[in-house]
Amino acid sequence: xxxxxxxxxxxxxxxxxxxxxxxxxxxxxxxxxxxxxxxxxxxxxxxxxxxxxxxxxxxxxxxxxxxxxxxxxxxxxxxxxxxxxxxxxxxxxxxxxxxxxxxxxxxxxxxxxxxxxxxxxxxxxxxxxxxxxxxxxxxxxxxxxxxxxxxxxxxxxxxxxxxxxxxxxxxxxxxxxxxxxxxxxxxxxxxxxxxxxxxxxxxxxxxxxxxxxxxxxxxx
Amino acid sequence: xxxxxxxxxxxxxxxxxxxxxxxxxxxxxxxxxxxxxxxxxxxxxxxxxxxxxxxxxxxxxxxxxxxxxxxxxxxxxxxxxxxxxxxxxxxxxxxxxxxxxxxxxxxxxxxxxxxxxxxxxxxxxxxxxxxxxxxxxxxxxxxxxxxxxxxxxxxxxxxxxxxxxxxxxxxxxxxxxxxxxxxxxxxxxxxxxxxxxxxxxxxxxxxxxxxxxxxxxxxxxxxxxx
Numbered sequence: 272x273x274x275x276x277x278x279x280x281x282x283x284x285x286x287x288x289x290x291x292x293x294x295x296x297x298x299x300x301x302x303x304x305x306x307x308x309x310x311x312x313x314x315x316x317x318x319x320x321x322x323x324x325x326x327x328x329x330x331x332x333x334x335x336x337x338x339x340x341x342x343x344x345x346x347x348x349x350x351x352x353x354x355x356x357x358x359x360x361x362x363x364x365x366x367x368x369x370x371x372x373x374x375x376x377x378x379x380x381x382x383x384x385x386x387x388x389x390x391x392x393x394x395x396x397x398x399x400x401x402x403x404x405x406x407x408x409x410x411x412x413x414x415x416x417x418x419x420x421x422x423x424x425x426x427x428x429x430x431x432x433x434x435x436x437x438x439x440x441x442x443x444x445x446x447x448x449x450x451x452x453x454x455x456x457x458x459x460x461x462x463x464x465x466x467x468x469x470x471x472x473x474x475x476x477x478x479x480x481x482x483x484x485x486x487x488x489x490x491x
Numbered sequence: 492x493x494x495x496x497x498x499x500x501x502x503x504x505x506x507x508x509x510x511x512x513x514x515x516x517x518x519x520x521x522x523x524x525x526x527x528x529x530x531x532x533x534x535x536x537x538x539x540x541x542x543x544x545x546x547x548x549x550x551x552x553x554x555x556x557x558x559x560x561x562x563x564x565x566x567x568x569x570x571x572x573x574x575x576x577x578x579x580x581x582x583x584x585x586x587x588x589x590x591x592x593x594x595x596x597x598x599x600x601x602x603x604x605x606x607x608x609x610x611x612x613x614x615x616x617x618x619x620x621x622x623x624x625x626x627x628x629x630x631x632x633x634x635x636x637x638x639x640x641x642x643x644x645x646x647x648x649x650x651x652x653x654x655x656x657x658x659x660x661x662x663x664x665x666x667x668x669x670x671x672x673x674x675x676x677x678x679x680x681x682x683x684x685x686x687x688x689x690x691x692x693x694x695x696x697x698x699x700x701x702x703x704x705x706x707x708x709x710x711x712x713x714x715x716x717x
Contacts, residue, residue, distance in 0.1 A: 323591065323625055335580055342586045349579035365555045365564040372557050373541060406541060 277302035278331040280317050282309045284480045286379065287340035288328040289431025289471050294344045296466035297427070298351040310487075341375055344427060356424045367418050370410060371428045377403045378432045385439045386481050387490055397443040404451045411457055422464060430461040430471070437474035438481040496521035497549040499535050501528060503693050503701055505650035506558040507546035512646050513562055515687045517569045559589055562643060574643045588629065588636065589647035595622045596648070600666060605658045605702075606709035612664065623672055630674040634681065645682055651675075652683040653692050661702045 279295070281288045281304050295302055307317055307327050320329045320336035330337045330346065337346045348356040357364050381403050384396030407429070411417055417425035436447050448455040461467050485491075498514065498521050500507030514521050526535055526545050538547045538554035547554050548561045550568070555561050566574045575582050599622050603615035626648070629636065636644035655667050669676040682688060 323595075332580070337580070337583045337587075339587055339590055342583050342590065345586060346579055346583040349582060361564055361567040362550075362553055362555070364567065365560050368560040368563060369541075369555065369557055372560060 276331070276333050279304050280307050280314070280320065280327050280329040280331070281305060282307050282327045283472055284434075284477055285309070285327055286431035286434060289434065290340045290427055291328045291330060291343050291347070292470035293427050293431065293466050294347045294356065296470060297356065297422070298347060298354055300347070300351055341371060341428060344424065348424070356427060358418050358423070363418060367424045370407075370417060370425045374407070374425070374429050374432070378429070379435075382432070382435055382439045385443045386485060387488060389490070393443065397439075397445060400439065400443070401445070401450045404447065404454050408451050408454045411453060415460060416457070422461065426457075426461055430458065430467055433458050434471050434474050434477050435481070438478040441478060442481075494551055495549075497524060498522070499524045499526055499532075499538065499545050499547040499549070501526055501545055503698060504545060505654060508691065508693070509558050509646045509649065510546045510548060510561050510565070511691055512649065512688060513565050513574060515691070516574075516641070517565065517572050519565070519569055559586075559647070562646065566643075574637075574646065576637075576642070585637075585643045588644045591622075591625070592644070592648045596626065597650070600655075600658065604664065604666060605662055606706055607713075608710060612662075616664075616666075619666065620671075623667060623675060627672050627675045630678055635678065641682070641685060641688075649682055649688065652679040652688075654698075655679065657695065657698050657702055661699060661706055 277295070277300055279288070279291055279302050281292070283306065292304075305314070305316070307313055309327060313325060316331075317327065317329060318325055320331060321327075321338045324338060326338070328338075328340055328343060330343045332346075332350065337343050344356065357367055381396070381400040385393060385400055388396050414420075416422050417429070433447075440446055447458075462471075496514070496519060498507070498510055500510070500523060502525060524532070524534070526532060528545070531543060535545065535547065536543055538549060539545075539556040542556060544556065546558055546561060547556045548564070549555075550564075555564050562574060575585055596619075599615065599619040604612055604619050607615050635641050636648065651667070658664075659666050667675055667679065683692070
């Protein structure tokens with residue numbers, strides 16, 4: 272049996288990389304983690320593995336690169352089929368993929384509007400962001416996790432993005448717990464999982480990184 | 492038991508067309524409901540409250556939205572003539588290229604080159620050409636993006652095979668030059684003339700009118716904001 276080589280081109284603060292770290296941990300896959308200097312100079316390996324986007328995360332499985340975090344999480348689920356991350360029924364899988372896509376389209380971009388704006392634009396950004404979280408709260412309902420009793424695909428796509436929420440709260444002057452209490456309960460539930468707790472950075476550290484990003488973009 | 496399949500679409504949406512192709516390629520019978528996006532039906536709002544967009548597939552009363560989500564659902568539910576490959580790595584590549592098609596190729600061509608003019612258009616062309624070149628390279632050694640026969644990525648990028656020519660006519664700007672992109676040009680012809688695909692293009696005259704109106708509106712808006 273040949274030994275499989277799994278390498279993750281990573282960046283500590285990236286929620287997209289966080290998704291991959293969690294998925295690999297959930298599947299019990301051993302891998303080598305290579306931290307990339309994304310704001311400085313990117314490695315040859317990264318530029319060769321992801322020539323189109325030149326971004327992290329990149330998963331290298333026996334040398335073959337997979338790019339785009341949602342594509343990678345799907346790949347991990349299919350390449351290591353035990354402990355499935357998606358439901359078995361096609362309709363439930365479609366629902367999971369739909370909400371995964373919703374999260375991909377709305378959360379990070381919505382949050383960016385908060386930390387990179389001021390005044391009226393910031394207020395609009397904050398209002399829109401809370402509305403998005405309320406929609407997610409609605410789809411979560413009374414369930415423990417987005418697809419039911421088991422932590423899975425949708426939770427993995429969303430939970431790392433919440434490490435940036437502290438920064439949004441500081442700049443936006445609001446608290447997610449006050450606006451969306453059920454959502455906060457789900458966050459705490461996910462953070463109790465070892466795979467999640469070990470994979471994600473401290474929100475306070477992310478806040479410091481966002482402060483630096485604001486400075487770099489000329490926002491006071 | 493007859494399964495009821497309904498597709499909510501518009502006459503022109505390239506995203507909805509992907510679903511038409513997939514259903515017909517798999518020989519699935521379905522009912523079409525055409526939507527007027529300026530006056531959305533209560534059914535559409537009920538079936539896709541999050542985005543209120545088409546396409547929406549309704550299978551035995553259960554709605555699915557987002558074209559790539561629908562394609563994967565169709566592929567998993569009706570297993571004949573598979574759209575996605577079996578191998579996990581090949582599936583990942585297909586999903587990657589489909590995403591690239593919408594995020595980069597479509598965006599840089601329609602919302603970049605097509606709705607601009609002058610120097611702004613020239614700059615947008617650089618980005619669009621870069622993206623098209625990646626597609627050209629991906630076709631090397633293959634007839635279709637799916638290999639010997641049409642697959643997921645061909646359906647995802649299929650809009651190119653019909654819309655590019657329309658955009659070029661309206662904007663008076665060559666986008667896919669046969670000399671620069673021989674493989675992509677050949678693929679566009681092969682795909683456009685493939686069985687099923689060739690019978691389902693939207694009417695050209697209406698498409699020209701629609702996209703002319705879009706370009707005029709966007710250019711006017713840009714001019715008035717200067």
